[in-house]
Amino acid sequence: MKLLDFSSYVAAATVSISPTTGWIIVGLLGALWIALGFWLGRKAQTSEGFMLAGRNVGLSLGSATAMATWVTSNTTMLAPVMALTLGVWGMLAYSTASFGLMLFAFFAIRIRKLLPQGYTAGDFFKLRYGRFGWSIFLAITMLYSLSWLVSMAIAGGDLMEALAGIPYVQGMTVILAVCVLYTLFGGLYAVIGTDFIQSLIILIGIVFIGSLVIAQLDFDQAYVHISTYQPSLLKIMMPAALLAVFNNMLFGFGEVFHNNVWWSRAFAMREGVAPKAFLLSGILWFPIPIAAGFIALAAAPLGINIVDENQTGPTVAAAVMGNAGFGAAAGIVILIVLFCSMASSIDSLLAATSDLLIKDVHGGLLGRKLNDQSFRRVAGMVILLVALVAWLLALPHWPIINALFISGPLVGSLIWPVIAGLYWKKLNRPLALTGILAGCILGVIAYFQIGWHTASLIGAGVSMGFTILARFVKPSPFGCES
Numbered sequence: 001m002k003l004l005d006f007s008s009y010v011a012a013a014t015v016s017i018s019p020t021t022g023w024i025i026v027g028l029l030g031a032l033w034i035a036l037g038f039w040l041g042r043k044a045q046t047s048e049g050f051m052l053a054g055r056n057v058g059l060s061l062g063s064a065t066a067m068a069t070w071v072t073s074n075t076t077m078l079a080p081v082m083a084l085t086l087g088v089w090g091m092l093a094y095s096t097a098s099f100g101l102m103l104f105a106f107f108a109i110r111i112r113k114l115l116p117q118g119y120t121a122g123d124f125f126k127l128r129y130g131r132f133g134w135s136i137f138l139a140i141t142m143l144y145s146l147s148w149l150v151s152m153a154i155a156g157g158d159l160m161e162a163l164a165g166i167p168y169v170q171g172m173t174v175i176l177a178v179c180v181l182y183t184l185f186g187g188l189y190a191v192i193g194t195d196f197i198q199s200l201i202i203l204i205g206i207v208f209i210g211s212l213v214i215a216q217l218d219f220d221q222a223y224v225h226i227s228t229y230q231p232s233l234l235k236i237m238m239p240a241a242l243l244a245v246f247n248n249m250l251f252g253f254g255e256v257f258h259n260n261v262w263w264s265r266a267f268a269m270r271e272g273v274a275p276k277a278f279l280l281s282g283i284l285w286f287p288i289p290i291a292a293g294f295i296a297l298a299a300a301p302l303g304i305n306i307v308d309e310n311q312t313g314p315t316v317a318a319a320v321m322g323n324a325g326f327g328a329a330a331g332i333v334i335l336i337v338l339f340c341s342m343a344s345s346i347d348s349l350l351a352a353t354s355d356l357l358i359k360d361v362h363g364g365l366l367g368r369k370l371n372d373q374s375f376r377r378v379a380g381m382v383i384l385l386v387a388l389v390a391w392l393l394a395l396p397h398w399p400i401i402n403a404l405f406i407s408g409p410l411v412g413s414l415i416w417p418v419i420a421g422l423y424w425k426k427l428n429r430p431l432a433l434t435g436i437l438a439g440c441i442l443g444v445i446a447y448f449q450i451g452w453h454t455a456s457l458i459g460a461g462v463s464m465g466f467t468i469l470a471r472f473v474k475p476s477p478f479g480c481e482s
Contacts, residue, residue, distance in 0.1 A: 017331035022164025025335055030178035033194050033343060034185070040193040041186025047375040050187030051119060051355050052268040057192060062269045062277030065192040067284045068199035068344035069261060070101060072152060075289050076206075076341045080312040082248075083293030091293025093245040097252030101282030104256050108266040108274035110422045121263035122360035128421035128478055133433050138360055140410045140440070141258060145353045146390060147407040148255075152342050152349075153394035159338050162314045163331045172394055175339065179346040180387045184380050188268060191347045198340040203284075205337030210291045212320045213298050226301060243453045247408065251456040254411030257418045260352040295320075314338065354382040405452040409443020409459030416460070416467035426477045428470035435466020 017025070044050040057065075075094065082090035115123055125137040153172040160171025182190050256262050266274045296312045298304075304319045306312050314334050321330030358379055362368050370378055413436045420427055443459030 017164050017335070019165050021332070022160060022166050022335065025332055026160070026174055026178075026339065029336065029339055029343075030174070030181075033178060034182045036194050036197070037182025037184075037186040037190035039186075040189045044187045044189050047370070048119075049189065050376065050379060051351075051359070052264060053188040053192055055268055055270070057265070057269045057273065059273050059277055059280075061192050061196055062265065062273050063280040063284070064199040065195035065344075065348070066101060066262070066265060066278055066281035068195040068202065068340075069348040070097070070281065070285050070345075071199070071202050071288055071341050072148070072345040075285075076155075076202075076292055076313055076338055078151075078155075079289035079292040080296035080316070081309050083296040084299065084306065084309055084312050087297070089245055091290055091297065093248040094289035094293065095286050096245060096249035097255070097289070098282045098286040099249060100252040100254075100256035101262075101278050101285060103253070104262055104266075105275040105278035105282070107257070107418075107422060108269075108278055111263065111266050112271070112274065114422065115267075118263070118267050120267075120356050120359050121258060121260045122356055122364065124263070124418075124421065126360075126364070129417070129429055129433060133417075133429065133436075134360070135365070136433060136436055137258070137414070138356065138365075140414060140436075141260065141356065142353070144255070144259065144407040144411050145349055146386075146393065149346065149349050149353075149386070149390035150393045150398070152346050153390055154398060156339075156342050157394070157397070159314055159335065159342075163318065163335050168397060169395065173391065175342055176346065176387050176391055179343050179350060180383060183347045183350045184383055187379070188264065188351055191351050192268075194347065195344045198344040201340045202288075202337055202344070205333060205340075206288060206291050209317050209320065209334070209337075210295065212324050213295050213302075213316075216320060216323060217298050217302060221301065226297070243457065247453045247456045250412050250415065250460040251405070251408045254408070254413070254415050254456065254460065258411055258414040260356050261348050264352050264355060350383050350386060353386050354379055357382045357386070405455060406444075406447060408452065408456035409447060410440050412443060412456035412459035413437075413439030413463040416464045420467050420471065421478070424471060424478075426471075426475040427467075428473050428475050429478075431470035431473060432467050435463040435470070438466065439463035 043054065048054065079091070079094040082094055084090075086093065111118070111124070115127070118124065121141070122134060122138060126134040129137070153176055156175035157168035157170075157172030160166040160174075161168050164171075182194065186193070262278075265277075269277060292313060295316050298320075299306055299312065299316045302316075302319070304316050306315060317334045318330050321333065324330075326333070358370070358375070362378065362382075363370065417432050417436055420432065439459040439462035442462050443455045446458040447455035
């Protein structure tokens, strides 16, 4: 198949939907998720039901919610940006985040043994690292969760603006509002139930759009075009891209290993389900960022002009579908798929972050206990507060990469202390905690002085050194059943 001329794709790339159609689609999707959240939330009669879905989540729902949560706006929006700027290695770099889910499958067995009645990741840090380590963890995970929420709010605003001409602020506001409402109604029951449907929509949509790209692309001519005009994207030894691979892999490890989104699911799944669910979700997720990145690499050979790199994914998808004769339907399909990818992560973060604030901060650090009736009221207030803070931070419209990877050294510094706390019987806790703080500080310095693609590497490397020393320099037992 011959490459199409530039003018045909300029016309195709402008294919979008009207603001009115955009609002109708988002309104219908929002009404669907809110109705489902209300219906599913009928089971959430207790705090345990609201936070952990009754600890009775099975394999199908468990796998779907883990996969859908990990298919974030960062997967569908940022993976194409990395491929566009870093080439083939950038495309593969994002897929390494699947390894975190796969490894967590093995951790889940140990987590359930160590904390059979656990609620949050904070329970683990309090058990293994004491009140000071617990406080460090809470500070880091709150900063990370906010950066993840902000990056998705930004992507939501970009999506609405790119496809429907809806102003950025209005677009990101409505997506956050929808997720807040159905999470308020149903807690983790609503999150997991909607995630199952959203995961199916995401998989079908990405496979469909990827098939259209393949059908319109001549691979031989595409290779010639990229090697002639963008040769750096094909370089095997591109230093920044290679660093990005390992940086992103460690960032993914840190994200999964420490964050309450994943720990809450480990506690919510039935006995023996979590290892299978996390392994399956990691396998299912692995090809998705590769497919999203491939779409971006096809942009130049297909003559698609990328004006705003943050909007690479929807721009290329709209162009390809428009050229295939889908017209305005192209924008509708893309909007539905990407809206689902964002909602499936925003709801999980809202629920998991509110659980930490209520159980660990309000009930733990502040010592204020709640009964089931007052729990729902406080949970609602906390969810609204978290969403409001994320909305305010997203207003400046940061580049997505900056909004997300600033937290890389923070979560990277928690990788080795989590592993050590799960599997070692003794450790020099002050030394390990010093490593976390040193990794955070030096990693953030590297982020600003060198670049985002080194920050997680530095944070994880420094923390690893301290954690290994803590195993051999005056270690002491954790003081609990291990």
